[in-house]
Amino acid sequence: MDLDALRFGNFSKLGEAVTDWEQMTKNLATLKEDAERNLKGKADKANWSGVNATVTREFVDKTAAEFADAHTQADSITKILSDTRGELISYRTQLNNAIKRASDENMTVADTGDGTFAVMGNTRPDWASDPSGNTGATDQKKVEAYRNEIQSILTKATESDNSAAKVLRLLVDQAKYGFNDASYADRDGAAKAVATAEKLAQMAKKPDDMSLDDIATFNRMMERYHDDPLFAERFATRLGSKGALQFWTEMAYAHAGAKGSELKTMKDLQSNLSLTLATASFSDSDAMQGWKKDLLAETTTNFRAAKSPNPVGALGYQVISSLMHDGQYDTEFLDDYRKDLFKADKGAGDSNTDAR
Secondary structure, eight states: OOHHHHHTOOOHHHHHHHHHHHHHHHHHHHHHHHIIIIIIHHHHHSOOOSHHHHHHHHHHHHHHHHHHHHHHHHHHHHHHHHHHHHHHHHHHHHHHHHHHHHHHTTEEEEEEETTEEEEEEOOOOGGGOOTTOOOOOOOHHHHHHHHHHHHHHHHHHHHHHHHHHHHHHHHHHTOSSSOOOOOOSSHHHHHHHHHHHHHHHHHHTOGGGOOHHHHHHHHHHHHHHTTOHHHHHHHHHHHOHHHHHHHHHHHHHHTTTOOHHHHHHHHHHHHHHHHHHHHHTTOOOHHHHHHHHHHHHTTTOEEOOTTOSOSOOEEHHHHHHHTTSSSOOOHHHHHHHHHHHHHHHHHHHOTTOOOO
């Protein structure tokens, strides 16, 4: 964030947006309650029977759930926007205070364009020296101190602004139609979930570097976040479908024959991976749609650990099935996987069979 952009930032528009979203959240809370109590409640109590009753109840249940998800999403957006506005106003205050203190100590702070700024010490001309002979020269260490302080404020403000934009886009992208049930109390919570996902995905790309302690830490974070939609989607897409399968292949090979605590760690890893990918499967983001498509393309790929002397490993669908050990996956994705699995099985049994 540029110095002048924050220094002279007018966040009134953002404040108006927060107010609008707060009102929207209140209205949706009323609609959610009405849908739950009147729409769904009456449908549950109705003395219906037959196919139409089943279809109607399912429709009513889904409609009521959508109102609930709409309220949850609006509430998360409101809190993220409000939190971000409060942070940016705080950083603006800190920046202006720093500039004022620098000015009081005979320094000038100026925006120099393209995201840069300068802190300059002012020196009085000789004729303006005070009787003691002081020319007003500024200590260079003070200049550096103010430069570092101001840069730190701008860096934090930039991170606040960027992370808010990132999580809001991810939040909205989760559902192509309707709303999702991802709930966050503030920007920090959502941003931390995404940052943790990116960190764990990076770790999973280098499985040989992971000690048992690293895997235990990996598990703790996975266990904490595996039901978080933003975390799950970000982890899956950052690691990639092939990366996820290769990671589990490497882990299974490296810890084959594990016993005791090591075996428990690996069981926990399998479960946490399964639960995370299950949560991710419900995302409708473009990145996740690509992930699902790429995963299905790997069903007949031979996966083997890099250090394995055996050229034959496990087929993609065997690894995928192992990672579906726990969790509830998106039914549409499961149906696509089922079709690919049957096709692969038929192909293996009879290369002349045209699986349909």
